[in-house]
Amino acid sequence: MSTNVIKVHWLNQSRAFRVLWLLDHLKLDYEIVPYKRNEQFRAPEELKKIHPLGRAPILEIDYKSSDRKDILAESGYIFQYILENFDKEGILNNADQQKAEKIKYYLHYAEGSLQPPLFIEFLLSKAKEAPVPFPFSYITKKFADKISEKYSRGEVKNQLDFIETEIEQNDGYLVGGKLSAADILLSFPLEMAFERQFARTEEYPNIAKWLETIKREESYSTSKDKAKANGASF
Ligand SMILES: N[C@@H](CCC(=O)N[C@@H](CS)C(=O)NCC(=O)O)C(=O)O
Numbered sequence: 247m248s249t250n251v252i253k254v255h256w257l258n259q260s261r262a263f264r265v266l267w268l269l270d271h272l273k274l275d276y277e278i279v280p281y282k283r284n285e286q287f288r289a290p291e292e293l294k295k296i297h298p299l300g301r302a303p304i305l306e307i308d309y310k311s312s313d314r315k316d317i318l319a320e321s322g323y324i325f326q327y328i329l330e331n332f333d334k335e336g337i338l339n340n341a342d343q344q345k346a347e348k349i350k351y352y353l354h355y356a357e358g359s360l361q362p363p364l365f366i367e368f369l370l371s372k373a374k375e376a377p378v379p380f381p382f383s384y385i386t387k388k389f390a391d392k393i394s395e396k397y398s399r400g401e402v403k404n405q406l407d408f409i410e411t412e413i414e415q416n417d418g419y420l421v422g423g424k425l426s427a428a429d430i431l432l433s434f435p436l437e438m439a440f441e442r443q444f445a446r447t448e449e450y451p452n453i454a455k456w457l458e459t460i461k462r463e464e465s466y467s468t469s470k471d472k473a474k475a476n477g478a479s480f
Contacts, residue, residue: 249310249311250307250308250309250310251277251306251307251308251310252269252274252275252276252277252305252306252307252308253276253277253278253279253305253306253307253308254266254269254276254277254278254279254303254304254305254306255279255281255293255296255297255302255303255304255305255306256278256279256280256281256302256303256473256476257280257281257282257283257289257293257302257303258280258281258282258283258476258477258478258479259283259287259478260283260289260302260303261302261303261321261434262302262303262321263434263469263470263473263478264303264321264325264430264431264433264434265303265305265321265324265325266278266469266472266473267430267433267465267466267469268325268328268338268427268430268431269328269469270465270468270469270472271337271338271425271430271463271465271469272328272332272333272337272338274328274332278472278473278476279306280476280477281293281302282477289301289302296317297317297319299319301319303319303321303324304317304318304319305317305318305319305324305327305328306318320357321356321357321431322353322354322356322357322358322431323353325353325427325430325431326350326353328427329349329427333427338425338426338427338430339426339427340421340422340424340426342422345421345422348420348421348422348428349420349421349426349427349428352420352421352427352428352431352432353427353428353431355432356431356432356434356435359405360405360409360432360435360436361435363397363398363401363402363405364402364405364435364438364439364442364444366393366394366397366398367394367398367399367402367442367444368438368442370390370391370393370394370398371390371442373386373389373390374386374387374390374391402439402444402445406439406444406445406449406450406453409432409436409450409453410450410452410453413452413453413456414452418452418455418456418459419456419459419460420432420456425460425463429456429460430460433457433460433461436453436457437457440453440454440457
């Protein structure tokens with residue numbers, strides 16, 4: 247049993263849940279340090295004491311055998327670090343070198359390519375709902391629709407079509423027909439895509455089925471319970 251202390255600086259209603267799921271699946275002990283979003287739905291200032299950018303998740307690893315302490319930010323990097331240092335048996339990796347590289351690719355892809363157009367669509371939908379008086383509301387809506395039409399809606403489709411085909415060609419998962427770190431990391435943007443109605447089950451049946459499948463993992467439920475005990479509501 248490891249004597250290292252792993253702390254997850256976790257923000258409610260955020261992508262930080264994936265790190266809990268990852269650690270639970272690898273049966274690693276960890277502590278959750280919970281933070282609550284403020285009225286502006288931003289992370290509280292205290293998070294900046296852990297890492298200057300103040301974004302969640304942040305992982306803190308205290309190596310008891312030495313005075314080494316690592317503070318890690320960026321979900322993809324956190325995942326890669328955990329795979330390299332704490333998944334020696336390759337439970338969420340793949341023994342095949344090419345497949346392992348593909349997993350690594352997805353760890354960069356999630357935040358680098360998939361998340362940005364989804365986030366732009368989300369911001370535009372919020373702009374359209376903003377309580378702006380007429381005629382500014384009309385102009386705001388037209389402007390948001392134009393950006394969506396010229397860039398983000400098409401880009402979201404491009405990304406989702408890609409993932410749909412990848413899952414179809416990889417026996418229901420992202421890599422090698424089995425659960426890997428890539429599935430856990432991509433769960434958040436893809437679940438949000440359905441929840442925010444940027445994707446529909448009829449258009450993306452493989453992604454919808456994949457989400458159902460991976461959420462049946464025991465580690466999904468155990469990590470959800472831990473998040474709930476720390477104030478999460480799903
Ligand atoms: N690319 C970063 C993004 C981190 C990020 O933006 N996290 C959000 C939570 S979903 C956050 O902390 N938001 C709080 C804020 O913006 O104040 C990652 O993958 O970890």
